[in-house]
Amino acid sequence: MDNRDIKSFKGVWVFAEQRQGVLTPVVIELLGEGKKLASKIGVELCAFLAGDNVDDLIPELIQYGADKVYYVNNKLLHNYTTDGYAKVLEKAVEEYKPEIILIGATHIGRDLAPRIASKLNTGLTADCTKLEIDEEDGKLLQTRPAFGGNLMATIICPETRPQMCTVRPGVMDKAIKDTSKTGDIIDVKVDLSEDDIRTEVLDIIKIKKDMIPLTDADIIVSGGMGIKNADGFKLLKELADILGGTIGASRATVDAGWIDRSRQVGQTGTTVRPKVYIACGISGAIQHLAGMQDSGIIVAINTNPNAPIFDVADYGIVGDIYEVVPQLIELLKDGARLEELFNKG
Structure with a gap:
């Protein structure tokens, strides 16, 4: 041709x-x-x-x-x-x-x-x-x-x-x-x-995934180094489950071995644009921001008030995720809706 x-x-x-x-x-x-x-x-x-x-x-x-x-x-x-x-x-x-x-x-x-x-x-x-x-x-x-x-x-x-x-x-x-x-x-x-055709497909084995794929999720709760250890993702998963969403992660937490690489959000991971993105303990490196900044609503929770993540966030909470997230979970369990908590439909 x-x-x-x-x-x-x-x-x-x-x-x-x-x-x-x-x-x-x-x-x-x-x-x-x-x-x-x-x-x-x-x-x-x-x-x-x-x-x-x-x-x-x-x-x-x-x-x-x-x-x-x-x-x-x-x-x-x-x-x-x-x-x-x-x-x-x-x-x-x-x-x-x-x-x-x-x-x-x-x-x-x-x-x-x-x-x-x-x-x-x-x-x-x-x-x-x-x-x-x-x-x-x-x-x-x-x-x-x-x-x-x-x-x-x-x-x-x-x-x-x-x-x-x-x-x-x-x-x-x-x-x-x-x-x-x-x-x-x-x-x-x-x-x-x-x-x-030089290959023959003998069987297709589907592996059941316990979490929604990042690209399919309307709500993503993501964790960064601010969660301090791998167990922090258990808390974030509890919040994600209540919201009907899934878990995301920063590259640093993946490199630390705290979570599987399939959960990584960012330029070198998965680019996402969910309706709601909740960044927990994520400082906001440019590579991470490029992978999620087009999300519908961005909520940032971080102890550092000067963290770059707040520059792209619609709502920012300065505080420890181990204090803030449990409060969010309890409010949601009591019947509160996420849009009511952040005063935005």
Whole structure:
């Protein structure tokens, strides 16, 4: 494929990742962001869907903004394999030539995207947290953390197409569903055989998680070094459970071994934007703030009145979490509502 003939590439594609027939949440975010990009450069927003009889997902993709859905239906795509999905996406891109491809930075996306970029001999920016269109020439400006999160780098792909990036889940606004929207379905024909796939999925084992994933939580109660030890997370979990939320953590507490890395919030962890973020004993390093400052309501509890976390907080409480949090828990147990406690609906 001649991917240097830039003018022959049109459209924004979102890889519609699905697992066992269910779209992953990041796809809805990518459709929302993809619509903004497509509108700026005057092209269609399209979704690329691959799987085994997942036709029921097509209306959902259209209702969330896709003008077209490119669909590959094959029993060999029932479970994700690098070889199978890479071949069908590569062939679709070669035939239909999108200028931008957005892929979620999930386990599957991080496996698939570099394989596709290599096959197409184009660039790939991984783990983006911001996407924009250059107003002068229409190039995709892809921003991601660099040097351990100490600075933000904006990367472009000026000479080849498509422009590809993986996008960190939880950083973009989700698309708004419009049940009246209609779109086109393109049945993509790809000759896929068992010989093309070098791995066989024997079984899928799901591990039950005892906490809500950070990107799915409406309320996050996060702990920093101010909780003093790993047992402090037990107190925070009690508050999170009452609120129907989940636990987050600063990088320092993860590095100290107090909590699993999957709970880390920040540029080098997970970027979140819940409705309520309660920061307990977190000073507010720039890397942490970048990962949660777009939350709806931010509540900070810290003994240091000059802590940077208070600069982004909607509500600040100067005090020891071991005095403040138990009081919050008791008030909530007595029937108080969180919005009443902080006087904001």
